[in-house]
Amino acid sequence: MVASRRAAMGGASPTLLAGIRPALTVISVALAGVLSAMAVASIHMARRVVTPAVRLPDTRILSLDTAAQTITLSRTPDTELPGRYGLFTSGTSDYVKLGSVLSEDETSVKRKLLTHVASDARLSPDAAFSGWYYDRPEQLQLPFTPELIGSAVGPCPAWLFPAGAGGVWVIQIHGRGTTRAECLRAVPLFHRNGITSLVVSYRNDGEAPRSRAGTYTLGATEWRDVDAAVGFARRRGAERIILMGWSMGGAIALQISLNSAHRAAITGLILESPVVDWRLVLEYQARLMRVPPTVSRLAIGALQSDWATPVTRAGGAIPFDRLDVVARAQELRHPMLILHSDDDGFVPSDASHDLVAARPDIVQLEVFEVARHTKLWNYDQERWSERIGGWLAEHDLTPTPPSAED
Incomplete structure (x- = not known):
């Protein structure tokens, strides 16, 4: 009878089953937590995709030489580019035009100012580099x-x-x-x-x-x-x-x-x-932000689904196939x-x-x-x-x- 009972239980003893059940409960809770976190992350990503972006600072003004009409910025893949650009600022000017790179090191880039900046100008360190050049x-x-x-x-x-x-x-x-x-x-x-x-x-x-x-x-x-x-x-x-x-x-x-x-x-x-x-773009940007592929796929899936629009806050399903x-x-x-x-x-x-x-x-x-x-x-x-x-x-x-x- 004992043998038949063990066979019915797959050969597992009651003591072993008693130990497995709490472990399974812990695993289930942990898995639910992971899935919940992934769902939250995917919704957050989906909302970011459809929400109109606000211009954010992406570089810092390290120094301003109004006598020489030069400006030194923190070095980024954009600020080190050759050519003419613009810089969104705050303070006495909200936008200035930038000329060629005059000098650079590992952390900074000095550029020529193409917009005259007065000697009493005061600019916030936080700025946003731009390809606009003309702003009006x-x-x-x-x-x-x-x-x-x-x-x-x-x-x-x-x-x-x-x-x-x-x-x-x-x-x-x-x-x-x-x-x-x-x-x-x-x-x-x-x-x-x-x-x-x-x-x-x-x-x-x-x-x-x-x-x-x-x-x-x-x-x-x-x-x-x-x-x-x-x-x-x-x-x-x-x-x-x-x-x-x-x-x-x-x-x-x-x-x-x-x-x-x-x-x-x-x-x-x-x-x-x-x-x-768009799918290629969103997957690429997710990799840049170190977002797991599963999260990015969930975000894209949510964006293209009518049922998810209340949580993504999109006005409707995004037709990625048509795009x-x-x-x-x-x-x-x-x-x-x-x-x-x-x-x-x-x-x-x-x-x-x-x-x-x-x-x-x-x-x-x-x-x-x-x-x-x-x-x-x-x-x-x-x-x-x-x-x-x-x-x-x-x-x-x-x-x-x-x-x-x-």
Whole structure:
């Protein structure tokens, strides 16, 4: 009887079972704790993805020499870059332009100031390095008018820079966590080529109206606001329209190219450091932040699920399949120029390479190195301008011959 009872219990003694049960309870509680922590982490990541970003300090001002008009910053992969940039500050100035690197060591970089800073200036040590360079349209010294583009969420502010006869327009679309001033760098190049520039805003970017949820959909709904700008351009006489998108603006431009009722008027896309596949970008950024792959996959799963929107605070499910343009490459119809740095550091260039491999008939890729994210103009303005100018000429999009550099 004892033998049969032990057989029924799988050969385990009551004493052994008594010891296993507490252990199993501890393991179950620990596992539940791990799963709970992973769920919390994934929700936190998901919310960060869709919540409009606030500009945060990413460097420190170590010293300011107003006599020599130089500034010394803590060294980062961005602050050590060659070229011209901007710096968001606080104190007596909120933004200054930066010139070339004058000297550097392991911890600091000294740069030339291109904005005059008075001798009595007081700047907070905390600052944010920027590729904007221009932060206001007046700095371009080109004629422009402020405009309002009617959209489903309300009037979206825009800047209109007329050029040439007005038949060819470029619509400039900024990226995530920034505003339309990001695009001002490109306006002079198009102006010299006789192309009118419309620099637009879209829902939840801090300038355009807020949607009901107040969160990004990573291009899935924002494209409709920019598509309204395409309609605006057509009503103002645009016959051929180029879309130029920066970072997430690239994802928005691609959605317009695929979905717009105005597709026949769109003649091409220029994408600078674009997001072509969001899942690839989010997984890459998760690795940078040392987020476990399981957490990032859970976050993406939550974002693409309707049931999770109350906790992710997204306005709806994010359609990652629709936003994956590599998978939809055969649907593309417009010629496209992509400019991307293999050292982007924020949006990996893999999907840009994949897209040109999938559609070499219409997609061209200009690969940079070192330049970092959306800083290609800053790093090598001559090469950037020549490549875009050549692409415009190739596609007969230069109404007037290009003039000399300003």
